Amino acid sequence: MCNFIKTELDGVFVVELLPVFDPRGGFERVYCKKEFLHAGLDADFVQINHSFNTRAGTFRGFHYQVPPASESKLIRCVVGKAYDVVVDLRAGSPTFLKWIGVELDDRKGRMIYIPEGCAHGFITLTDNTQLIYHHTGYYTPECEAGVSFLDPRIGVQLPREIAVISDKDRGFPALSSHFAGIDTGGTSKMKCRFCANELNYEFVDLVNAPPSNSFLTSAELMSPEVFYPLKLYFCEKCFLVQIDEHKKSNEIFSSDYLYFSSYSTSWLAHAKKYVERMIERFGFDRTSLVVEIASNDGYLLQYFKERAIPCVGIEPSAGTAKVAREKGIETVEVFFGKSTAVDFAKARRKADLIIGNNVLAHVPDINDFVGGIPLLLADRGIVTMEFPHLMQMVEQTQFDTIYHEHFSYLSFLTVSAIFARHGLAIFDVEELPTHGGSLRVFARHAKDESKPVSAAVERLLSRERSFGMNKITYYEGFQEKVVKIKLDLLRALIDARSAGKTTVGYGAAAKGNTLINYCGIKKDLLRYVVDASPHKQGRFLPGSHIPVVHEDNIRRTKPDYVLILPWNIRHEIVEQLGYIREWGGKFVVAIPQLTLI
Numbered sequence: 001m002c003n004f005i006k007t008e009l010d011g012v013f014v015v016e017l018l019p020v021f022d023p024r025g026g027f028e029r030v031y032c033k034k035e036f037l038h039a040g041l042d043a044d045f046v047q048i049n050h051s052f053n054t055r056a057g058t059f060r061g062f063h064y065q066v067p068p069a070s071e072s073k074l075i076r077c078v079v080g081k082a083y084d085v086v087v088d089l090r091a092g093s094p095t096f097l098k099w100i101g102v103e104l105d106d107r108k109g110r111m112i113y114i115p116e117g118c119a120h121g122f123i124t125l126t127d128n129t130q131l132i133y134h135h136t137g138y139y140t141p142e143c144e145a146g147v148s149f150l151d152p153r154i155g156v157q158l159p160r161e162i163a164v165i166s167d168k169d170r171g172f173p174a175l176s177s178h179f180a181g182i183d184t185g186g187t188s189k190m191k192c193r194f195c196a197n198e199l200n201y202e203f204v205d206l207v208n209a210p211p212s213n214s215f216l217t218s219a220e221l222m223s224p225e226v227f228y229p230l231k232l233y234f235c236e237k238c239f240l241v242q243i244d245e246h247k248k249s250n251e252i253f254s255s256d257y258l259y260f261s262s263y264s265t266s267w268l269a270h271a272k273k274y275v276e277r278m279i280e281r282f283g284f285d286r287t288s289l290v291v292e293i294a295s296n297d298g299y300l301l302q303y304f305k306e307r308a309i310p311c312v313g314i315e316p317s318a319g320t321a322k323v324a325r326e327k328g329i330e331t332v333e334v335f336f337g338k339s340t341a342v343d344f345a346k347a348r349r350k351a352d353l354i355i356g357n358n359v360l361a362h363v364p365d366i367n368d369f370v371g372g373i374p375l376l377l378a379d380r381g382i383v384t385m386e387f388p389h390l391m392q393m394v395e396q397t398q399f400d401t402i403y404h405e406h407f408s409y410l411s412f413l414t415v416s417a418i419f420a421r422h423g424l425a426i427f428d429v430e431e432l433p434t435h436g437g438s439l440r441v442f443a444r445h446a447k448d449e450s451k452p453v454s455a456a457v458e459r460l461l462s463r464e465r466s467f468g469m470n471k472i473t474y475y476e477g478f479q480e481k482v483v484k485i486k487l488d489l490l491r492a493l494i495d496a497r498s499a500g501k502t503t504v505g506y507g508a509a510a511k512g513n514t515l516i517n518y519c520g521i522k523k524d525l526l527r528y529v530v531d532a533s534p535h536k537q538g539r540f541l542p543g544s545h546i547p548v549v550h551e552d553n554i555r556r557t558k559p560d561y562v563l564i565l566p567w568n569i570r571h572e573i574v575e576q577l578g579y580i581r582e583w584g585g586k587f588v589v590a591i592p593q594l595t596l597i
């Protein structure tokens, strides 16, 4: 028989043994499955370990194992005396980061029961102290973790100084300020989209937002709007920054999707230049086959077509696919993935060039997407992908590139790992100014050695490492930078309004919506937003209900300030709207920091 005594930490028990003595000595039952179950402790022990500690003041800890190897422990001191400490690291626990200490010795007959998700350590109070641990999980080195006994957020106080400690235990880091706790099954935690590791760390929380491309009609302003959580996590194993899973992605990708690539002149010039350079460098001709994934309205393939190079677009959005076909560009209306790739290769042939611009970050299942590429790629074929570079996003605080359709935020390190997993090798990389700083990677089958790996690849990998992109600390502090941008922008808008000046916006894209909704800006601070796309004019921004209008309004209302929302093309916009100088108008850009132009 034993007594289970509750502690301040839910699920942590002091287990009091009740020995029976007679002239021979004593006898006590240390573990009985039924009794433990009766106390609500479903402990199936699979390992028993014994620790010997020569000197008083020996410290071991704080140790824990992360899922899937998280474990419960039952600790008993069998010789000498120790001060045993438990730290609550469970996500969502009301006592998260609280700790308790319990004295265990070989006389009192006390043990301590520690549930999954708690860290454990002890300091010995006598020479020759021995403890026995029962574990419900196997020791799993890749799931082993530790936290520093000096972590100020936990503030453990030991009853004596540490005399002996291993280098490993001394080297454990303090918990990151972004550590959200260990999932112990109470909440169903999201898993990394690439490596399936549990996501324990928040990168940034923008709280919630409506779907960023759902521009509203005036009738829709009268109806309630749905907001979805907008929060990013990062994986501490592969460093993929990724959006929280939400179930209603079908609603977010409505057929109303209003993005037409061809409305941006600088983007068209970028596409044209790419096509010319690819033909020049790799010699594509009439015998080649070019496939673009997410080919949109044919903004890029039209330039291959001009050069009489056979090309096919893959584009799931019906509206944009139709526009592409009107330009004479063959377009298959499907989502790209492994099965699509197999079907395509069977029905036609494998591609000499596969292009994916601004799609890699937008696919929910990145393994199925990248896994499809080698299935569609000819033996000597080339893949190029462009995507916004996470390093630029962090360095420039480009948090407005976060929206629901943007699932992954990619470093070169992470993309290299994802490609390698699927049998692709990146042999070249270029840094582009598009979207505030993008990467264009060139890949091939890993076994195709006809294209050597350029020095640029290792150069960028080591630059990312030197920035610390392979370390947890790099991803910290982003939220604070985001808050600062919000405060600065709101202060400027409020000051302008208080002084009787007017501010309007330019560029009703997803970027602007993230910024406006996160900052809580409405039309009292930003009277209207101008956009060149006739599909958006006459509608209203989701969430903020700011009207989207034609540029004529700027000439007519002569605003004092024009807030440029797509900061990545600010030079183009400043030039285009240069006439606001006539009445003393100024341009404002909020990112990477508030700037008046």
Ligand SMILES: [Zn+2]
Binding pocket: 192, 193, 194, 195, 196, 197, 235, 236, 237, 238, 239, 240
């Ligand atoms: Zn991962």
